[in-house]
Structure formats: C-alpha cells, structure tokens
Amino acid sequence: MTVRVLLFGAEAQAVGAAGVEVLVADGARVEDVRLALASQHPGLMWSMGHARLSRNHVFAVADEVVSATDEIALIGLVSGG
Amino acid sequence: MSVRVTIVEGSVGGAGGMAPLGGMVPAVRSHADSPDVGVDRRAGVGAVLVFEGIVRGLEAGELIAGLEYEVYEPMATRQMEMIARGLVEELGLVSVRVWHSRGRVGGGECSLRVVVRSAHRKEGLVAMERFIDALKRDVPIWKRVVGRG
Numbered sequence: 001m002t003v004r005v006l007l008f009g010a011e012a013q014a015v016g017a018a019g020v021e022v023l024v025a026d027g028a029r030v031e032d033v034r035l036a037l038a039s040q041h042p043g044l045m046w047s048m049g050h051a052r053l054s055r056n057h058v059f060a061v062a063d064e065v066v067s068a069t070d071e072i073a074l075i076g077l078v079s080g081g
Numbered sequence: 082m083s084v085r086v087t088i089v090e091g092s093v094g095g096a097g098g099m100a101p102l103g104g105m106v107p108a109v110r111s112h113a114d115s116p117d118v119g120v121d122r123r124a125g126v127g128a129v130l131v132f133e134g135i136v137r138g139l140e141a142g143e144l145i146a147g148l149e150y151e152v153y154e155p156m157a158t159r160q161m162e163m164i165a166r167g168l169v170e171e172l173g174l175v176s177v178r179v180w181h182s183r184g185r186v187g188g189g190e191c192s193l194r195v196v197v198r199s200a201h202r203k204e205g206l207v208a209m210e211r212f213i214d215a216l217k218r219d220v221p222i223w224k225r226v227v228g229r230g
Contacts (some may be wrong), residue, residue: 008153009223058158059219073153073221078148080181080222081134081158081193081213 001026003033003066011051014036015043016075024066030055031074032071044074049078083176084165086158092190093180120198124175128202128207132195138188146228147187153221154183164215172204177212183226192224 006019030053038048051062054073065071071080118124136148165177175198182192195212199205214224 006153008151008221009225019093048135052220054156055086057159073156075156075221076223078217078221080152080220081217 001028001068003028003036003068003070003072005033005037005053006071007080008073009076011044011074011076012048013043020044028066029062030060030066033066035063037074041056047074047076048053082169082174083139084162084169084178085176086161086165086179086181088152088154088181088183090157090184091182091193093128093182093194094187108215120224122191124198125200126198127200128147128198128205130195130197130199130202130205132193132197132209132213133191134213136186136190136191136192140226143229145188145226147185147226148192148224149185149227150181150183150192151223151225152181152183154220157181160220161216164212164219168208168212171210172197172199174208179212181222183222195228 002021002023004021006070010069012018020037020041022033023039024032024036030038034053035050037057038045052075055064055066055070057071059075120129136145161179161181165179168174169177178196180194186192195209197205197208197212199208
C-alpha cells in the first residue's frame with residue numbers, strides 16, 4: 001500500500017515538498033514506514049535519528065499498525081514558543 | 082478546571098506585542114484590561130501566572146524582521162491540550178489558557194501567551210515551567226528567521 005507522510009520544517013525544505021509517499025506492505029507498522037522513508041527518500045535520511053512519526057495527530061510507537069487512510073507525519077525537531 | 086488552546090495568525094498580542102491581532106487578545110497592562118486573566122471569586126483562584134514569549138529582534142547579534150511559524154495545527158492543538166490537561170489534573174490547577182502564533186510574527190511581538198490560574202502560586206509556577214518545556218519538546222511547531230539584516 002502507499003502511505004503519504006506529511007513533512008514540515010527542515011524536513012520539508014530538504015526534499016522541497018510538504019509530503020512524500022512511501023510504498024509499504026499491507027499491515028505495515030510505524031517502524032516499517034520509517035525504514036521505507038529512509039530507503040525510498042534518501043534526502044530524509046539525516047533526520048531519521050531524531051525525527052518521530054505521528055499517526056492521526058498522536059506520536060506513534062514503532063509497532064503500531066498503519067493503514068493507508070491514516071494521517072502520518074514526520075515530526076522533526078520542533079521549535080515552538 | 083478548564084483548558085483552552087488557540088492558534089492565531091500573526092502576533093497573539095500581549096504586553097510585548099506591537100500589533101495585537103484585531104483585538105482578539107487584548108494587550109495586558111493590568112488585570113482590569115484583560116478579561117481572560119480576570120478572576121472569578123468562586124473558582125478559588127489565588128494565583129494567575131501569565132507568560133509571554135516575545136520574538137527577539139536580534140538573532141546571533143544580527144537584526145531580524147521576525148519569525149515565521151509553521152504549525153501542524155490539528156496535532157499541535159491536541160498536544161497542547163493534552164499537556165495542559167495533564168497538568169491541570171496532576172497539580173489541581175483551575176485553568177490553563179494558551180495562544181500560539183502561526184505565520185509571521187515581527188521582532189518585539191508576542192508569539193506565545195500562557196495563562197495559568199491556580200489556588201496557590203507554587204503549583205502555578207511548576208505548571209508554567211513544565212508546560213513550556215513540554216511545548217518546546219513535543220508540540221509540532223517550527224520557526225524560521227525572516228528578514229535578516
């Protein structure tokens with residue numbers, strides 16, 4: 001299945017887009033999406049050490065199962081305030 | 082006990098704000114000027130803490146026009162509400178009210194305003210520090226400098 005991952009801040013600037021798509025197997029987990037991001041979008045590799053993934057507006061844990069309709073986002077280092 | 086979070090376009094106003102947003106958030110000069118800081122006697126409030134984050138006009142010694150805030154709004158709102166609600170429950174606060182900017186905020190203007198109301202100062206002070214620490218760690222908001230020099 002194809003999962004769209006929203007990007008913000010430095011990650012969005014790095015790839016010049018507000019989101020990318022990754023191809024993962026049906027039943028994939030959050031960690032699979034992370035691995036797919038790194039392999040299918042090498043321009044995001046630098047952020048994989050610190051960025052977190054969210055699923056439907058909540059920080060996700062590695063073994064959560066992902067569906068194609070989920071809103072997935074890559075949350076890099078934040079700087080609000 | 083209540084929690085409310087608002088994302089606003091541009092400056093949130095406040096004491097440091099030079100250009101309040103359409104009067105949505107009145108500049109704070111005293112409690113009498115600020116309905117959201119005002120205290121209902123029946124709520125048992127003994128302390129009102131107001132924090133305002135101001136955009137520095139200088140960044141690494143260089144003048145800047147301001148900051149541009151990018152907000153992943155549904156998640157940022159949810160995260161701030163969750164953090165505030167946790168503090169309200171844990172510390173027994175009366176309320177937490179938060180405004181955060183999105184878009185451009187000029188140097189000297191206010192981009193974050195937090196109002197914590199509690200029965201006693203101690204839990205209010207603890208809550209304020211913990212809320213802002215959590216905001217800077219776990220709320221999806223990003224900023225970048227605009228207009229250097």
